[in-house]
Amino acid sequence: MTDRPVVLITGASAGLGEEMARQFAALGYDLALCARRIDRLQELRAALPEVRVIVKELDVTDDDAVFTVFQEFAAEFGRIDRVVVNAGLGKGAPLGTGRFDANRATAMVNFVGALAQTEAALQIFRAQGRGHLVLISSMSALRGMRKSMTTYAATKAGVAAIAEGVRSERIPGIDVSVIYPGYIRSEMNSRVSQKTKFMVNTEFGVRKMVAAIEKRKVKAYVPAWPWLPIGLAMKVLPLSAVRKMV
Template sequence: MSKGTIVITGASAGLGAEMARQFAALGYDLGLCARREEKLEALREEITAAHPERRVELRSLDVTDHETVHTVIHDLAGAFGTLDRIVVNAGLGKGAALGKGRPDANRQTAMTNFVGALSQAEAALEVFRAQEHGHLVMVSSMSALRGMRKAMTVYAATKAGVASLAEGLRSERVPGLDVSVVYPGYIRSEMNEHVAQNTPFMVDTETGTRAMVRAIEKRKAKAYVPAWPWVPIGFLLKRVPLSVVRRMT
């Protein structure tokens, strides 16, 4: 028997793929979305081999294509009959210091991380309002708590925008809707595989994702994950002068 249905975007690798594995193990049926269909197929084979009772639907999705986002979310709602949770996870880690000749990378990051998240939230709320229930999960970042410098400037701004969207929806108090924002710290993933292996506080994908899944299952409004050391770091980041933030990042 299924515990419910979860849609995860950006599910072909990294945190999205690991969330799919862990939610399947908890008993959820899954709608997995990403651009790389062959990776999705491999992930479905892995999950159904480990959990034959699980239903895994796949959809090709580029979250910057608004019309396709709408179509895919509604198609999955029709396929499953109901969607209990949608995890807005798809994102890019590209970026460059503004004025350094890479506006293309910064625009692509903004379109994927913020405009894409907006499209996903829009489609999700159409489904959830019609159902009169649902759990929207927005994956932000610890970098969203303050303005970041150089290559992180646009990425951090987009993730702050994602968190603000979620807070606005919570403030609206849509009947039957729960909204969670997850702020991952340093969790090893495909996005940051170029980062040095000895980066302080970096945890492996499985460990970091487990903390994310626990927070999502509790339907927390806001969660810094893993809690240690990111809860105290988050407390400090929001209060120290920008000159201190500059030295921390």
């Protein structure tokens, strides 16, 4: 069993997941990393020689594989201290425009996949008697979003609801956090204009995410400025005003 704490991160081959892996390694964590692109994970492992890193290929829509991979990580490390449910997909199209395939794919990865990851993580944590479950949601989860964002926002609202439901169960020894990132540059939004208002670079945005996770915050809008006041406003303003904000 490792002496260092162990964090398991899904979707770790790029974007926010990859940067979280780098930043948790800098904090002294051993890493259990999984994603569909095993070659990218192997490159990341080679770049982090100061900690123990185990990588595994995983498609989070393969339910059986999620449980198998999580249990393999737990067996190889001897424990898992934290699981970050991060794997996500940003496909989408306005409903009724003939792209159900894209919206279904997003729903399967972002919600059903997150459900499987949560189940697998909690099996491990219940057996250990402790653990920290972290679910990555989105600021778009706070209200219904239009056009290509409709399904994505709905899935992220579902992720936040999973976190709140588990937290309300008050499972002894288990902490639950939900993180609502604002506009943080990542592979998923690489096609979005560089001039998007409030967009921050990956390293800075993830540093704020990791800080909130380390504090085991119940929920965090990150970066807090401007997303904390925007989040509070989004909950109460009419949709006509929300459309102009995000």
